[in-house]
Amino acid sequence: MPYPKFPESCHSALCRHLSPELYDSLKGRRTRYGYTLDQLIRSGIENPDSSIGVYAGDEESYTLFAPLLDPIIREYHHFDPETERHRSDMDPSHLKIENPDPDNRFILSTRIRVGRNLHCFPLGPNLARRERLIVKCMVSDTLRELSGDLAGRYYPLVGMDEATKTRLIEDHFLFKEGDRFLESAGLNRDWPEGRGIFHNNDKTFLVWVNEEDQLRIISMEAGGDIRRVFTRLSRAVGELQKRLTFAFDERLGYLTSCPTNLGTAMRASVHIRLPRLAKSMDRFREICDRHELQIRGVHGEHSESEGGVFDISNRRRLGITEVEAVRQMSQGITELIEEETKLSES
Ligand code: ADP
Ligand code: DAR
Numbered sequence: 001m002p003y004p005k006f007p008e009s010c011h012s013a014l015c016r017h018l019s020p021e022l023y024d025s026l027k028g029r030r031t032r033y034g035y036t037l038d039q040l041i042r043s044g045i046e047n048p049d050s051s052i053g054v055y056a057g058d059e060e061s062y063t064l065f066a067p068l069l070d071p072i073i074r075e076y077h078h079f080d081p082e083t084e085r086h087r088s089d090m091d092p093s094h095l096k097i098e099n100p101d102p103d104n105r106f107i108l109s110t111r112i113r114v115g116r117n118l119h120c121f122p123l124g125p126n127l128a129r130r131e132r133l134i135v136k137c138m139v140s141d142t143l144r145e146l147s148g149d150l151a152g153r154y155y156p157l158v159g160m161d162e163a164t165k166t167r168l169i170e171d172h173f174l175f176k177e178g179d180r181f182l183e184s185a186g187l188n189r190d191w192p193e194g195r196g197i198f199h200n201n202d203k204t205f206l207v208w209v210n211e212e213d214q215l216r217i218i219s220m221e222a223g224g225d226i227r228r229v230f231t232r233l234s235r236a237v238g239e240l241q242k243r244l245t246f247a248f249d250e251r252l253g254y255l256t257s258c259p260t261n262l263g264t265a266m267r268a269s270v271h272i273r274l275p276r277l278a279k280s281m282d283r284f285r286e287i288c289d290r291h292e293l294q295i296r297g298v299h300g301e302h303s304e305s306e307g308g309v310f311d312i313s314n315r316r317r318l319g320i321t322e323v324e325a326v327r328q329m330s331q332g333i334t335e336l337i338e339e340e341t342k343l344s345e346s
Helices: 013-017 020-026 037-046 066-077 129-144 162-170 180-185 226-240 281-290 322-345
Strands: 107-116 152-156 196-200 205-209 215-222 266-273 293-296 309-314
Touching (some): 013 037, 013 066, 020 066, 037 180, 107 322, 129 152, 266 322, 281 293
Antiparallel strands (some): 152 196, 196 205, 266 309, 293 309
16 A cells, blocks of 8 residues: 555644655564554544544554554653553552532533453454454453442343443443444444443443453443542452453553553543533633543543533543542542632622
């Protein structure tokens, strides 16, 4: 394939960091699992409106294509993969925070998720059909062994009726389908085979299987008790890693298909109603930028806010521990609530 032609409108990390010279130096490389540069960049080529534009196909992608991936990682995470090492800390006893909204005046719900992929398997973009089914069996068998408040059931997408699927998506439990970025990256191949969702009876602990990552491990509940949500997630991840080995790199932390999720692979978010700040978006964004918070809509990535409700979460995932990222998010939410209160009293 010749050097791609990026349209003028393209502002992705891919088009900013892939020079013709770098393309020529990497285009002949292939990982042990057969993953190539063209596969790595396909999503960003087919979707020139991508923000990043690349997806790794296996652990080796992060070393073999490091001349392209390292600058993208450095820019997004403000972390230098050549000189820094990721640190992980999921110990809830280190998380000294209070509920930023004990009277439930602003925060509707809290959700904290981590992405994980199984060591010794390719990542999603490069998983063969048979490998994806093996991953599904290993993960669903492990989930079936969980007990107590984590006990639940795995629901395969194959055979799930449309009404149930729609309800789970609208209730924010299940992943959306048909994402064009994931499609181009090869993450939707053989859909819906091998995909599904596990959840406990209260739907406060859920696991997505074989979406963008092989596992998205999720703890969520109504209200703003961020510490309780984190504690449940930490306990669940601890149980799973007794039985499963996750792809982990000393420099980059937990490895994921998208480089934006490396490190903790964690997104800690609240759905929060801020109608007055919604009318002062410059001030809203200034507070979020200062606390390195990301603003999403009520249906997650690529969606809009509704009725003054926003999805606010940590933006950084790499070079920061899980405890530090949750603490930073909580501090940012506290300031947003203080500002919303001030605006409502003015
Ligand atoms: P991810 O968080 O896994 O990167 P998305 O941003 O697409 O993926 O969000 C996935 C789903 O989780 C969406 O339905 C979104 O509305 C829901 N969600 C995210 N944060 C919260 C929250 N704090 N409370 C309830 N639902 C949430
Ligand atoms: N849409 C892709 C990925 C951006 C990060 N979000 C993920 N990984 N879900 C893009 O390059 O814009």
